Amino acid sequence: xxxxxxxxxxxxxxxxxxxxxxxxxxxxxxxxxxxxxxxxxxxxxxxxxxxxxxxxxxxxxxxxxxxxxxxxxxxxxxxxxxxxxxxxxxxxxxxxxxxxxxxxxxxxxxxxxxxxxxxxxxxxxxxxxxxxxxxxxxxxxxxxxxxxxxxxxxxxxxxxxxxxxxxxxxxxxxxxxxxxxxxxxxxxxxxxxxxxxxxxxxxxxxxxxxxxxxxxxxxxxxxxxxxxxxxxxxxxxxxxxxxxxxxxxxxxxxxxxxxxxxxxxxxxxxxxxxxxxxxxxxxxxxxxxxxxxxxxxxxxxxxxxxxxxxxxxxxxxxxxxxxxxxxxxxxxxxxxxxxxxxxxxxxxxxxxxxxxxxxxxxxxxxxxxxxxxxxxxxxxxxxxxxxxxxxxxxxxxxxxxxxxxxxxxxxxxxxxxxxxxxxxxxxxxxxxxxxxxxxxxxxxxxxxxxxxxxxxxxxxxx
Numbered sequence: 312x313x314x315x316x317x318x319x320x321x322x323x324x325x326x327x328x329x330x331x332x333x334x335x336x337x338x339x340x341x342x343x344x345x346x347x348x349x350x351x352x353x354x355x356x357x358x359x360x361x362x363x364x365x366x367x368x369x370x371x372x373x374x375x376x377x378x379x380x381x382x383x384x385x386x387x388x389x390x391x392x393x394x395x396x397x398x399x400x401x402x403x404x405x406x407x408x409x410x411x412x413x414x415x416x417x418x419x420x421x422x423x424x425x426x427x428x429x430x431x432x433x434x435x436x437x438x439x440x441x442x443x444x445x446x447x448x449x450x451x452x453x454x455x456x457x458x459x460x461x462x463x464x465x466x467x468x469x470x471x472x473x474x475x476x477x478x479x480x481x482x483x484x485x486x487x488x489x490x491x492x493x494x495x496x497x498x499x500x501x502x503x504x505x506x507x508x509x510x511x512x513x514x515x516x517x518x519x520x521x522x523x524x525x526x527x528x529x530x531x532x533x534x535x536x537x538x539x540x541x542x543x544x545x546x547x548x549x550x551x552x553x554x555x556x557x558x559x560x561x562x563x564x565x566x567x568x569x570x571x572x573x574x575x576x577x578x579x580x581x582x583x584x585x586x587x588x589x590x591x592x593x594x595x596x597x598x599x600x601x602x603x604x605x606x607x608x609x610x611x612x613x614x615x616x617x618x619x620x621x622x623x624x625x626x627x628x629x630x631x632x633x634x635x636x637x638x639x640x641x642x643x644x645x646x647x648x649x650x651x652x653x654x655x656x657x658x659x660x661x662x663x664x665x666x667x668x669x670x671x672x673x674x675x676x677x678x679x680x681x682x683x684x685x686x687x688x689x690x691x692x693x694x695x696x697x698x699x700x701x702x703x704x705x706x707x708x709x710x711x712x713x714x715x716x717x718x719x720x721x722x723x724x725x726x727x728x729x730x731x732x733x734x735x736x737x738x739x740x741x742x743x744x745x746x747x748x749x750x751x752x753x754x755x756x757x758x759x760x761x762x763x764x765x766x767x768x769x770x771x772x773x
Contacts, residue, residue, distance in 0.1 A: 339669050340542040341691050342481065342494040343684075344529065345390070345450070346522055347383060348502025348650065350510060350551035351375070351662040357519040361527035362664065365546065369666030370674045370709045374657060377550055377681040379616040380580045381659040382651045383502070384417070386549035386681060387451040391433040391495070393685025393699025395617035400430030401452075402623045403576040407584060410622050414575075428457045430621075432697055434688055435462045438493045441694045446484035446491040448477040453495065463491060474498050474525050482536045493692060494542075498525060502552070502650075509647035510658075511554040543667030543691055547684070550650045551659045557645060559635045561604050567596035572627075574639055579631035580651045582624070590626055603632040616654070617700070633658065671711050679706055 385396040406415040435445035444463040447453035576582035682701035689696035
């Protein structure tokens with residue numbers, strides 16, 4: 312009996328590719344949700360049934376240590392880059408870049424100037440560069456042309472667009488013929504209301520209840536669309552919130568001439584650009600001006616802030632104590648609630664909840680760093696993270712399995728060696744198959760008579 316080459320070829324191919332691809336873990340789908348300004352302890356201060364249900368069914372990190380300064384744009388960009396503000400370049404909500412000679416403000420179209428965003432690459436671009444699709448609903452920076460790239464699907468920012476519509480678009484993108492594997496969703500509350508009311512105001516109970524209902528709506532829609540058991544949902548925020556008071560206001564006009572400087576970013580962390588030749592005058596006037604305000608020259612900013620090494624950080628930085636407000640004058644606009652304080656202050660911290668096939672259930676962790684979220688996202692998506700300030704090892708205890716994906720997400724020589732070994736093994740196996748086919752085909756073209764046919768019988772019945 313002559314061996315059937317095609318049957319043997321099929322068997323060897325099956326074995327080769329089964330071994331190779333069984334080593335791979337299918338990259339999972341991820342939806343990251345940010346409720347702006349959701350302080351870590353709101354779930355204890357106000358009724359939050361849906362948040363607590365998610366805690367019982369997933370993982371819960373009580374406090375997330377965010378990056379300085381504790382404001383919206385710096386922290387949302389840290390979530391999707393894993394970098395401190397000094398490294399990703401979005402150092403504040405209001406900025407001046409002396410190299411570009413340009414300003415950046417949430418109140419103007421300056422925020423769409425791509426040059427401000429291109430010191431880092433957000434995760435939606437990395438995800439798309441690896442052949443996947445991303446869908447982003449209102450996330451800060453997502454409607455900016457960063458390095459010539461937008462998300463695969465996105466909604467241009469418009470705070471009038473309802474939460475329900477944003478959810479509907481994400482569900483649509485996750486369930487389309489060419490689905491996304493990464494979704495990001497941003498919602499302005501409870502930040503907007505807490506600025507006006509202050510987090511200690513009794514009316515915040517209604518605001519937090521509405522946010523809780525939004526979360527419940529999202530979960531219900533994911534279940535309805537068949538996504539609840541397949542998509543890894545992560546819910547977090549950019550910062551917390553502190554109650555302020557008109558009795559705790561520091562007026563810079565009482566200490567320094569306003570004509571000597573420009574106020575770039577505002578309370579409670581104030582970025583000051585002195586006029587040419589006036590740095591020492593401004594610094595000396597403010598250094599010991601008020602016991603609840605700490606003033607630094609740029610080079611003296613504490614290293615723990617990771618807030619020195621960028622040209623957009625101004626020569627003088629004034630930081631108010633928790634609950635205090637720094638204004639140029641009383642006419643500068645006072646808020647009942649604010650954030651932007653020292654990032655070691657617990658009231659500046661958000662929480663993090665997660666549910667999905669990649670996560671454990673009913674597990675609580677005391678704390679994590681916001682920068683660790685990025686390597687976690689890359690791990691879940693099975694994409695290679697760019698250099699970052701986070702660490703996957705700090706959050707691996709949240710995962711149901713700590714086995715790394717086939718294409719390692721870590722800069723680990725052993726992981727690369729494993730990948731190269733499997734790859735080379737597959738190449739050698741394919742080369743062997745091609746030689747084998749060529750040899751058997753030639754043998755069949757002029758097959759000799761077999762004197763001892765039992766020798767040609769396969770050892771295994773294939």
